[in-house]
Amino acid sequence: MTKFTVNGQPVAYDLAPDTPLLWALRDASNLTGTKYGCGTGDCGACIVDIDDRAVHACQISIKAVEGAFVTTIEGLSLDRSHPLQQAWLAERVTQCGYCDSGMIMAAAVLLKHNKAPSDADIAQALQNVCRCGVYPRVRNAIQSAAKMMAGSIISTGNSAVETPAPAATLSPDNNVKR
Numbered sequence: 001m002t003k004f005t006v007n008g009q010p011v012a013y014d015l016a017p018d019t020p021l022l023w024a025l026r027d028a029s030n031l032t033g034t035k036y037g038c039g040t041g042d043c044g045a046c047i048v049d050i051d052d053r054a055v056h057a058c059q060i061s062i063k064a065v066e067g068a069f070v071t072t073i074e075g076l077s078l079d080r081s082h083p084l085q086q087a088w089l090a091e092r093v094t095q096c097g098y099c100d101s102g103m104i105m106a107a108a109v110l111l112k113h114n115k116a117p118s119d120a121d122i123a124q125a126l127q128n129v130c131r132c133g134v135y136p137r138v139r140n141a142i143q144s145a146a147k148m149m150a151g152s153i154i155s156t157g158n159s160a161v162e163t164p165a166p167a168a169t170l171s172p173d174n175n176v177k178r
């Protein structure tokens, strides 16, 4: 048995230890949000969060994950309310959608470590391949999610609205404070 945690739940897989994590997730756990694209570590469709790292699930065995905490797209939020998921809708990122979960999981890991990533940071962190070419919308969505997480933007369902900067107030000593 190979034991680790997936989306907050303990799991024990009675599979060959060299089974790729991708197949354990998809076939044994029915977590099919994690996609199989290339199988060679090039496309990023299979990216999951393992202990706060973006990892290609097609390239790592379940044995190598023993004891770790794995999060898939299904575990990112209970109700698709993660800022990235909201931003994906607001920016209308999805075309065919096949790359979405890998892109979102890679972005989620990026935002754990970098609260305000630049376009260059995003390009470096997300080497994912999108055959539909939605890269500019992905970049906008990640920037938007970062602002949501920082509280400078609010989601209104299918759109995101920039919140006005708080009104300047005068303190008793006449220094302007926000």
Ligand code: FES
Residues within 6 Å of the ligand: 035, 036, 037, 038, 039, 040, 041, 042, 043, 044, 045, 046, 047, 056, 057, 058, 059
């Ligand atoms: S399926 Fe894993 S990187 Fe393409």
Ligand code: FES
Residues within 6 Å of the ligand: 094, 095, 096, 097, 098, 099, 100, 129, 130, 131, 132, 133, 134
């Ligand atoms: S939206 Fe189609 S592969 Fe990215």
